[in-house]
Amino acid sequence: MTVAYEYRPGLEGVPATQSSISYVDGQRGILEYQGIRIDNLAKYSSFLETAYLLIWGELPTQGELDSFEYEIRYHRRLKYRIRDMMKCFPESGHPMDSLQACAAALGLFYSRRALDDPAYIRAAVVRLLAKIPTMVAAFQLMRKGNDPIQPRDDLDYSANFLYMLTEREPDELAAKIFDVCLILHAEHTINASTFSAMVTASTLTDPYAVIASAVGTLAGPLHGGASEEVIVMLEEIGSVENVRPFVEKCIERKARIMGFGHRVYKVKDPRATILQALAEKLFEKFGQDIYYDIAIELEKVVAEKLGHRGIYPNVDFYSGLVYRKLRIPTDLYTPMFAIARVAGWLAHWKEQLEENRIFRPTQIYTGLHDHPYIPIEKRMMPTSAQSAVEAMVP
Numbered sequence: 205m206t207v208a209y210e211y212r213p214g215l216e217g218v219p220a221t222q223s224s225i226s227y228v229d230g231q232r233g234i235l236e237y238q239g240i241r242i243d244n245l246a247k248y249s250s251f252l253e254t255a256y257l258l259i260w261g262e263l264p265t266q267g268e269l270d271s272f273e274y275e276i277r278y279h280r281r282l283k284y285r286i287r288d289m290m291k292c293f294p295e296s297g298h299p300m301d302s303l304q305a306c307a308a309a310l311g312l313f314y315s316r317r318a319l320d321d322p323a324y325i326r327a328a329v330v331r332l333l334a335k336i337p338t339m340v341a342a343f344q345l346m347r348k349g350n351d352p353i354q355p356r357d358d359l360d361y362s363a364n365f366l367y368m369l370t371e372r373e374p375d376e377l378a379a380k381i382f383d384v385c386l387i388l389h390a391e392h393t394i395n396a397s398t399f400s401a402m403v404t405a406s407t408l409t410d411p412y413a414v415i416a417s418a419v420g421t422l423a424g425p426l427h428g429g430a431s432e433e434v435i436v437m438l439e440e441i442g443s444v445e446n447v448r449p450f451v452e453k454c455i456e457r458k459a460r461i462m463g464f465g466h467r468v469y470k471v472k473d474p475r476a477t478i479l480q481a482l483a484e485k486l487f488e489k490f491g492q493d494i495y496y497d498i499a500i501e502l503e504k505v506v507a508e509k510l511g512h513r514g515i516y517p518n519v520d521f522y523s524g525l526v527y528r529k530l531r532i533p534t535d536l537y538t539p540m541f542a543i544a545r546v547a548g549w550l551a552h553w554k555e556q557l558e559e560n561r562i563f564r565p566t567q568i569y570t571g572l573h574d575h576p577y578i579p580i581e582k583r584m585m586p587t588s589a590q591s592a593v594e595a596m597v598p
């Protein structure tokens with residue numbers, strides 16, 4: 205019997221799971237983690253408290269938060285074999301590729317797989333949250349020819365990351381703002397990388413493979429990779445006067461304007477609004493950014509030309525302007541995103557295990573049936589390929 209399925213490219217609007225981790229109202233621009241509005245978390249929480257909330261479903265008590273932070277501090281260091289492995293990576297490689305390889309490599313050290321043991325789950329959560337920032341910072345120092353520096357136990361999660369990255373104790377405001385950025389990027393329902401994590405998790409493989417596949421998915425320019433593309437685009441635009449012709453050219457050529465548009469939001473992403481305010485706070489303390497005026501004009505012109513289609517700034521639009529002021533190199537913006545999103549990936553991993561069924565969707569077959577097998581000597585080369593080969597022959 206043939207069953208008729210409705211095919212939705214990109215699975216738009218197709219529920220892939222039931223989840224209580226986060227909620228998005230794309231028409232009203234609302235994002236909640238476990239029911240708590242993102243603006244409240246940005247104002248009052250810390251990244252580790254938010255990660256705990258996402259993964260265990262409730263805000264921790266002071267005692268629970270202290271133990272969680274303590275465990276994470278204790279697991280921040282990398283094994284020397286991981287650092288040795290990283291020495292073989294090309295300096296010109298992308299930091300997301302390094303991160304994906306390092307996350308996957310953790311599986312070599314922690315091969316016991318006890319997915320129904322809460323202690324195993326907690327150890328994996330702690331290890332991944334603790335070590336991912338160290339992996340990102342180590343790659344940055346190693347590609348400059350320096351040895352990675354050890355984490356500092358007297359610094360909190362975000363301050364310690366900036367310290368390991370820059371080899372300097374960070375400014376207090378910079379560390380606080382970076383922590384808020386992590387909260388904002390920590391989770392976002394069934395986005396592409398989270399879906400990838402859930403598909404991998406559903407095979408009951410280890411959590412390091414789950415996170416490695418999510419990192420690989422986040423890297424693409426249509427997803428987390430857009431944050432660095434935004435800065436490249438602002439550089440290319442170069443001046444406020446060039447914004448309008450740039451947008452018009454993109455529309456004419458059907459080219460994507462990076463940092464705009466979203467599958468779910470049809471208004472400005474609430475995280476973009478908060479990130480813009482954070483960027484402004486940094487400008488007040490450390491001076492303006494030459495690209496900010498271009499970004500503002502771009503937001504205005506895109507709203508004018510594409511607002512009727514629901515195309516507004518997404519989370520990746522203003523994050524780069526914040527990271528530039530924090531002196532973070534452009535190709536580390538997506539790894540910054542991964543440092544945060546690992547919390548959401550782990551929350552979905554844990555939730556997936558609680559009621560697992562392997563992901564195995566169907567397809568609508570569009571190919572041939574009962575096609576004959578033609579022996580190789582009888583196969584004809586398509587005419588176009590033939591003329592290409594002939595053109596190559598001197």
Ligand SMILES: CC(=O)SCCNC(=O)CCNC(=O)[C@H](O)C(C)(C)COP(=O)(O)OP(=O)(O)OC[C@H]1O[C@@H](n2cnc3c(N)ncnc32)[C@H](O)[C@@H]1OP(=O)(O)O
Nearest residue numbers: 425426427428430459460461462463464465466467518520
């Ligand atoms: C963390 C994140 O992942 S946030 C997203 C980061 N990605 C980006 O910023 C890249 C730019 N944005 C995009 O490519 C898209 O908006 C996505 C990938 C985010 C969402 O894609 P989808 O929901 O699949 O929308 P889709 O690609 O079908 O676009 C719908 C229409 O809007 C247009 N559109 C969507 N985004 C943009 C954009 N940024 N610039 C110009 N046009 C756009 C498309 O060209 C398409 O037009 P058409 O119907 O005439 O062909």
Ligand SMILES: O=C([O-])CC(=O)C(=O)O
Nearest residue numbers: 391392394395396467519
């Ligand atoms: O939800 C999405 O499709 C993209 C995403 O990860 C985000 O916006 O944070």
